[in-house]
Amino acid sequence: MHKPRRSLAVSGLFLALGWASLGLPLDSRASPETIKVGILHSLSGSMAISESVLKDVALMAIEEINAKGGVLGKKIEPVVVDPESDVSTFADMAERLIEKDKVAVIFGCWTSLSRKSVVQILERRHGLLFYPVQYEGEELSKHVFYTGSALSPKAILAVDYLMSKAGGGVKRFALIGTDDIYQRATHKILGGYLRDKGVSEADIDEKYIPKDQRNHQVTVSNLRWFSLGGKTAIISTLTGDSNVLFYQELAQQGMQASEIPVLAFFSSEQELRSLDSRSRVGHFAVWSYFMSLKNAINEEFKAKWAFYAKTQKLPGADKPLTNDPMEATYMGVYLWKQAVEQAKSTQADKVRAAMAGQTFKAPSGFVVKMDERNHHLHKPVFIGKVNTEGQFNVVWKTPTLVNSQPWRSYNISNDKKPNVLEP
Numbered sequence: 001m002h003k004p005r006r007s008l009a010v011s012g013l014f015l016a017l018g019w020a021s022l023g024l025p026l027d028s029r030a031s032p033e034t035i036k037v038g039i040l041h042s043l044s045g046s047m048a049i050s051e052s053v054l055k056d057v058a059l060m061a062i063e064e065i066n067a068k069g070g071v072l073g074k075k076i077e078p079v080v081v082d083p084e085s086d087v088s089t090f091a092d093m094a095e096r097l098i099e100k101d102k103v104a105v106i107f108g109c110w111t112s113l114s115r116k117s118v119v120q121i122l123e124r125r126h127g128l129l130f131y132p133v134q135y136e137g138e139e140l141s142k143h144v145f146y147t148g149s150a151l152s153p154k155a156i157l158a159v160d161y162l163m164s165k166a167g168g169g170v171k172r173f174a175l176i177g178t179d180d181i182y183q184r185a186t187h188k189i190l191g192g193y194l195r196d197k198g199v200s201e202a203d204i205d206e207k208y209i210p211k212d213q214r215n216h217q218v219t220v221s222n223l224r225w226f227s228l229g230g231k232t233a234i235i236s237t238l239t240g241d242s243n244v245l246f247y248q249e250l251a252q253q254g255m256q257a258s259e260i261p262v263l264a265f266f267s268s269e270q271e272l273r274s275l276d277s278r279s280r281v282g283h284f285a286v287w288s289y290f291m292s293l294k295n296a297i298n299e300e301f302k303a304k305w306a307f308y309a310k311t312q313k314l315p316g317a318d319k320p321l322t323n324d325p326m327e328a329t330y331m332g333v334y335l336w337k338q339a340v341e342q343a344k345s346t347q348a349d350k351v352r353a354a355m356a357g358q359t360f361k362a363p364s365g366f367v368v369k370m371d372e373r374n375h376h377l378h379k380p381v382f383i384g385k386v387n388t389e390g391q392f393n394v395v396w397k398t399p400t401l402v403n404s405q406p407w408r409s410y411n412i413s414n415d416k417k418p419n420v421l422e423p
Contacts, residue, residue, distance in 0.1 A: 034077035035070070035346055037062070037336075038097035040108025040118070045085025046211065046240040050325070051110050053270055053314075054132060055080060057326045058107050060308040061333035071340050079103055083114070085240070091117040098125040104346035105130065105336055107329060111239060112136060112182035119143060128348050130336060132328035134265065134287070136185035137406040143348075145355060146376045147332040148325060149288065149404040151265060152189050154381050155235075158263055158286040159190060161383055161396050162233050163197070168261065170233040172203040174223055176246075177237030179208040186237055186265070203230070209242065216242075216249040224253065227260050236264040243271045247279045257282025263383075268323035272390050273316065280386045287324035288364060288379040290392040295365035301330070302363075322363070331360050331377075335370060366401060376404035 039058050041051040062076045070076055079101045083089040090109065097103045098121065105128045109115040115131055122129055122143035129144045137150035162170040173194060177183030187206055194204055205226045209219060226232060238246055243266060250262070263284040269291050272280050291302065302322055309317040339354035340346050356372040362379070369378045378401040384392025 033074060035072070035074050035340075036077045036079055036101055036103045038094075038101065038103040038106040038108065039078050039080045040083060040090065040093055040097065040106050042085040042110070043080075043082040046242070047085040047110055049241045049244070049271060050239070050266070050268075051085075053323075054108075054110075054325055054329045056309070056312070056314055057305065057329050058333055060305065061330050063308070064304070065333070065337055071337050072344065072346075087111075087113045087117050090114040091121055094118040094121040094127070094129075095125065098122075098127045104128075104340075104348075105351070107132070107332055107336075109133070110325075111180055112185075113180055115144070116181065126348055128351060130329075130332035132325045132332055134324070136182045136189070138185050140374060140406045142352065142375070144375060145332065145335070145370065146404070146406075147328040147335065149377050149379050149402075150406045151186060153402050153404065154286050154288075155186060155190055155265065156193050157381055157398070157402075158284075158383055159193065159197075159235070162261075162263060162284075166396070168233070169231055171199075171230040172205070172226065172232040173199065174205040174207070174226055174232060174234045175237070176207050176209065176219065176223070176234055178239045178242055179210055180239070182239075183208060183237040190235065209238065211240075211242070213242070214245060216246050217253075220246075220249045220253050220255065223260065224255060232260050234260060234262045236262050237266065238264070239266045243267050244274055247272075247275055247283070251276075251279040257386075268325065269321040269390060269392070270323045270326075272386065273319075273321060275390070277388050277390075280390060281388055283386050284383060284395075285386070285392060286381065286383050288381060289322075289324040289327040289362070290382055290384050290394060291322045292384070292391040292393065293363070293365055293382075295363075297361055297365060298363040300363075301327070327363050328377075331362055331368065335360055369401065371404065374404075374406060376406060378403050 039055050041055045042048050043052050059078055062078050066075045079097060081093045083093045097106055107130045109118055109131055110133050112135055118129055119141050131144055131146050133148040134151045135148060137152045161167040175187045191204060261283055265286060267285050305322055306320040309320040335358050338358050339351045343350035343354035355370055358370045359367050362368045364380055366380045371378060381398045381402050382394050383396040385395050387393050
């Protein structure tokens with residue numbers, strides 16, 4: 001049975017009229033005074049450690065926009081729901097947001113399973129989703145704008161770094177991930193790339209961990225044996241609170257980053273904050289943004305978040321952190337606003353057309369750009385190394401934006417698929 005649906009309108013009025021039966025466009029169904037938007041992130045369950053803060057940064061962006069007059073002369077009314085880290089509930093909540101709450105757009109999801117379940121609803125209901133997490137690629141939907149970008153270019157650049165002299169000259173790779181769509185797709189891409197680079201099958205160890213597994217003792221013990229065959233790195237695609245437990249077990253078994261470094265795709269400042277220095281220092285992560293980046297836009301972003309977290313009395317407000325999915329969420333709200341204003345409408349088809357080529361001065365220090373035809377955001381790539389403060393020292397970066405293409409040559413099916421949407 002599905003879990004019960006729960007939703008909370010943060011502000012504004014609900015309409016009791018059956019607008020859908022009148023055949024009116026989406027923007028006409030909203031409250032006359034507001035434009036409703038959905039925020040679909042897990043506030044409970046295993047993914048809350050990563051997702052709950054994305055709800056808060058989306059609300060911060062909306063508050064900023066409303067303070068400056070809103071969009072098209074209307075205030076934005078956020079409707080926040082909690083899908084409880086459950087895939088089927090994500091789909092239920094998405095349908096509720098579109099059909100009952102009449103939202104113009106949804107900002108949300110983290111895992112690929114949750115995103116794919118929501119995409120099915122969007123296709124039936126002609127909705128829009130802004131998805132803020134770097135993901136495996138292998139998808140191209142006209143109903144989604146991927147502000148986190150496809151991961152495959154980042155993953156390949158990260159592996160190249162580890163194999164270089166600067167990255168330690170790694171020869172063996174342990175691919176460790178939560179058993180999910182994203183992880184299997186990413187491991188398929190990386191496995192193909194490593195083999196083409198001359199890495200043997202014996203030097204690639206691929207393991208998946210069930211989502212509800214709390215004990216990583218056997219997994220880490222096996223990794224130690226694997227590492228005896230040569231210089232080894234762990235490529236981690238673990239998600240949620242499993243990240244924390246994995247790092248803790250590595251430290252418990254005395255496996256330091258200097259011996260076997262972890263390069264993670266889902267460990268950000270947020271996930272690492274609960275770990276002590278022994279568990280986190282020296283490990284790597286690859287993202288398009290780190291809190292430690294030095295530029296004026298990032299300083300402003302961090303200051304605004306610190307003030308918002310304090311005034312809202314959010315968890316961790318005494319030491320507020322920012323991370324890559326937070327930046328992507330924040331940018332997504334503003335990119336949608338820009339497109340709505342350009343289109344002079346919140347209707348999905350008009351916003352979709354206006355999103356092509358939109359740019360934004362990002363806290364990363366780059367002016368990012370939405371691709372004109374594939375709904376993916378072109379962003380920089382950074383590889384960071386965790387320091388004693390739980391921040392990332394950038395050890396490698398791209399000098400320019402990386403064009404984000406969803407389909408790579410190392411994909412699941414090896415089919416050639418278009419990297420653009422048809423008009």
